[in-house]
Amino acid sequence: MLDLLAEPTGTVQFELEFFRDAHKRYCVRGRVWGRLRLVCQRCLEPVEVTLDSAPLLALVRGHDEATRLPGEYDPLLVGGVPLHPLDLVEDEILLALPQIPVHPEEGGCAIRIPAAEQPSAPVRPDHPFQVLGQLKTRLH
Numbered sequence: 001m002l003d004l005l006a007e008p009t010g011t012v013q014f015e016l017e018f019f020r021d022a023h024k025r026y027c028v029r030g031r032v033w034g035r036l037r038l039v040c041q042r043c044l045e046p047v048e049v050t051l052d053s054a055p056l057l058a059l060v061r062g063h064d065e066a067t068r069l070p071g072e073y074d075p076l077l078v079g080g081v082p083l084h085p086l087d088l089v090e091d092e093i094l095l096a097l098p099q100i101p102v103h104p105e106e107g108g109c110a111i112r113i114p115a116a117e118q119p120s121a122p123v124r125p126d127h128p129f130q131v132l133g134q135l136k137t138r139l140h
Helices: 063-067 085-096 128-139
Strands: 005-020 024-041 046-053 056-060 074-077
Touching: 005 046, 005 085, 024 085, 046 085, 063 074
Parallel strands: 056 074
Antiparallel strands: 005 024, 024 046, 024 056
């Protein structure tokens, strides 16, 4: 996960509560929040991202059990391997991060294109079938 960060700094906190609900399902309720610095995909400079996620998970052993869960639960597939809370927190952080981190529009990105480098008139791209169009007009 460190390779997603612009800087190996930031703070993430979490709370997890393990319980059984009224239907005797094993569940996890939690909250993961904090601030991380990611790389803006527009300007490649650091951008601070705020996380705040509140998962409600039901531990399931297979797909059939997951499909029977009420809508408020997300399934957490468990098998014979012990459940590690920090793995659960890391997964929740990854799910809460934006897919494409960018600076907000009002803040803007750090890199600006100088006016001298901006094209003055729109550049018309070549049409891939332009040659075929010319042949068609010659034949008719």
